[in-house]
Amino acid sequence: MRVSQLTKSCRVGVTVALAMLAVLASCSSDLGPAPSSQVSAESTVFSPGITTVVLEVGYASGAVPHAEPSAMDGKTVWNLFKRNISEVLPGDKRLESPLTLQEMRELPDVTGTSFTQAQILEIARTHRTRTSDKTTIAYYALWLPGILNDGTRDRDDVLGVNFRDTTVIAMFKPVLEGNAEESEHDRVAKFAEQSVLIHELGHAMGLVNKTIPLTSSHHDSPHGAHCTNQDCLMYYANEESRDSLTSYIKRMVTDPNALLWGPECLRDFEGVRPKGSPPPIPYDGGVVPAAGMGMHDGGMGDGGMRDGGMHDGGMRDGGMRDGGR
Ligand SMILES: [Zn+2]
Numbered sequence: 275m276r277v278s279q280l281t282k283s284c285r286v287g288v289t290v291a292l293a294m295l296a297v298l299a300s301c302s303s304d305l306g307p308a309p310s311s312q313v314s315a316e317s318t319v320f321s322p323g324i325t326t327v328v329l330e331v332g333y334a335s336g337a338v339p340h341a342e343p344s345a346m347d348g349k350t351v352w353n354l355f356k357r358n359i360s361e362v363l364p365g366d367k368r369l370e371s372p373l374t375l376q377e378m379r380e381l382p383d384v385t386g387t388s389f390t391q392a393q394i395l396e397i398a399r400t401h402r403t404r405t406s407d408k409t410t411i412a413y414y415a416l417w418l419p420g421i422l423n424d425g426t427r428d429r430d431d432v433l434g435v436n437f438r439d440t441t442v443i444a445m446f447k448p449v450l451e452g453n454a455e456e457s458e459h460d461r462v463a464k465f466a467e468q469s470v471l472i473h474e475l476g477h478a479m480g481l482v483n484k485t486i487p488l489t490s491s492h493h494d495s496p497h498g499a500h501c502t503n504q505d506c507l508m509y510y511a512n513e514e515s516r517d518s519l520t521s522y523i524k525r526m527v528t529d530p531n532a533l534l535w536g537p538e539c540l541r542d543f544e545g546v547r548p549k550g551s552p553p554p555i556p557y558d559g560g561v562v563p564a565a566g567m568g569m570h571d572g573g574m575g576d577g578g579m580r581d582g583g584m585h586d587g588g589m590r591d592g593g594m595r596d597g598g599r
């Protein structure tokens with residue numbers, strides 16, 4: 275553990291009562307060096323040569339992501355991810371991310387009750403199909419049926435993690451599912467997954483003050499790579515306290531197209547937009563799943579889907595992306 279370099283940038287927990295040292299020492303993003311084979315996307319996602327940004331999703335059979343229609347408007351909750359990531363990507367980049375379960379890949383062989391960083395990276399390595407190259411950055415989000423083992427102990431407080439210098443995000447289903455009061459369970463659980471995923475991708479892309487330079491003084495450095503704005507998704511307590519995340523979702527996700535970045539983080543994203551590149555194209559899709567979509571289809575698991583769904587689903591509204599402005 276490199277204490278001098280500790281950040282909590284990628285740790286998303288629900289426990290606030292930890293002593294500071296314990297909090298720092300538990301930073302999931304610092305669980306040892308990243309394997310050299312992992313592509314670092316942080317410094318390149320905004321570079322002009324990158325034309326395509328991919329989020330590939332795999333899930334253990336015991337950890338199916340929420341992808342059902344939102345009760346608010348009947349649209350799949352994954353619109354929230356597209357909405358928030360589209361808001362920060364320069365307009366000449368194409369986002370490919372799933373909207374329905376059919377566009378994600380079931381991994382029947384992934385089982386367990388706790389997972390170390392090495393195990394998670396190995397699962398990602400063997401199951402991900404999209405790779406980064408000169409024009410594409412591919413992120414991989416993995417829904418797991420267990421909790422994180424940080425090398426010392428099992429962590430029932432960590433909701434999700436993006437390991438430092440990797441494009442891998444792990445989502446811990448038992449913790450995510452536990453993060454809601456009974457009466458609000460469905461709504462909060464769906465948007466908790468979306469919120470944590472967007473937060474982790476924010477870190478993977480370089481927030482706060484990692485590879486994306488600050489444009490104002492909103493870096494909550496005592497809490498790692500987080501934002502001082504309590505209404506911003508990158509605020510640490512929104513993610514480190516069960517109550518805070520629930521209350522954040524109730525307060526901020528009143529609309530399934532809610533913008534979860536605060537203005538300070540949005541300006542930071544603007545700051546790294548290459549000169550001459552078009553501004554982000556707001557996502558106004560809001561796709562309503564066809565009948566039967568979004569249901570868990572146990573047969574989808576092994577391969578097969580990769581060439582269909584992901585690409586189609588990823589286009590922002592019929593080619594707007596390529597020439598809109
Ligand atoms: Zn964080």
Ligand SMILES: [Zn+2]
Nearest residue numbers: 501506536539
């Ligand atoms: Zn912020």
